[in-house]
Each structure stands twice: as structure tokens, then as C-alpha cells.
Amino acid sequence: MLELSFNQETVHKLLQASDKPLKAYNILFETQKLGIKSPTQVYRALDKLIELGKVHKIESKNAFVACSKINCSNQNSTFFLICDDCENIIELEDQKITDQLNKTCERYGSKYKNHTIEISGTCSNCN
Numbered sequence: 337m338l339e340l341s342f343n344q345e346t347v348h349k350l351l352q353a354s355d356k357p358l359k360a361y362n363i364l365f366e367t368q369k370l371g372i373k374s375p376t377q378v379y380r381a382l383d384k385l386i387e388l389g390k391v392h393k394i395e396s397k398n399a400f401v402a403c404s405k406i407n408c409s410n411q412n413s414t415f416f417l418i419c420d421d422c423e424n425i426i427e428l429e430d431q432k433i434t435d436q437l438n439k440t441c442e443r444y445g446s447k448y449k450n451h452t453i454e455i456s457g458t459c460s461n462c463n
């Protein structure tokens with residue numbers, strides 16, 4: 337088991353407890369109450385958590401979510417359904433899409449390997 341540092345653990349727990357993606361300044365605001373002092377510490381913790389596949393960045397929202405899988409199988413290939421109304425986020429796992437994207441990317445060169453697909457619309461609660 338990998339040990340997270342206090343800062344990483346604090347940021348990760350906050351994101352896990354949130355049902356919405358959180359922006360960096362929200363994370364900073366909340367974690368300052370819990371003992372994290374500076375934005376740099378938050379950014380470092382986020383970088384590490386993303387590297388570990390425990391947190392994903394939602395590019396279209398410039399925000400962060402905790403990975404909803406126990407062990408994200410493919411952190412270079414993530415798919416999200418994002419509700420425009422309530423900001424609910426569902427993380428999908430689809431090996432077929434990953435494989436297809438890998439094949440397509442290979443045609444253009446071997447260095448394209450990160451896929452982030454963000455699909456927006458309204459969730460089943462907001463329809």
C-alpha cells in the first residue's frame with residue numbers, strides 16, 4: 337500500500353467527500369481549515385494524486401474529481417459524463433473506446449497516448 341502524505345491525504349479525502357468537481361481555490365479554501373498552508377502545497381498534492389490515478393482533472397471545468405474506481409485501470413484514458421445543470425460527474429470505463437483511440441492515435445504517430453473525453457449534457461436526475 338502506498339502511503340499518501342498528509343497533504344495528499346487531506347486533498348484526496350476532500351475530493352472524495354465532494355459530489356461535484358472542485359476548483360483549486362475551493363480545495364485551497366477547504367484544506368486551509370485542515371492545516372494546509374499554501375497554494376503550492378495544494379498544487380503539489382494534486383499533481384501527485386493525478387499521477388497516481390487517484391484524482392482526475394476535468395479540463396472543461398478546470399476542476400478536479402476523485403477517481404471513482406478503486407484502482408483506475410487506465411489513467412491515460414478517461415471518460416466523463418458531465419451534467420451541465422447539477423455538475424454531477426460520472427466516470428466511465430470503456431476499454432473498447434480506449435483501444436480504438438490507441439489505434440487511431442498510432443496512425444498519426446506513437447506519442448499520442450492521453451485521452452480525456454468529456455461528454456456534457458444533463459444527467460438522469462436533471463432530464
Ligand SMILES: [Zn+2]
Nearest residue numbers: 403404405408
Ligand atoms: Zn479514474
Ligand SMILES: [Zn+2]
Nearest residue numbers: 419422459462
Ligand atoms: Zn444533473
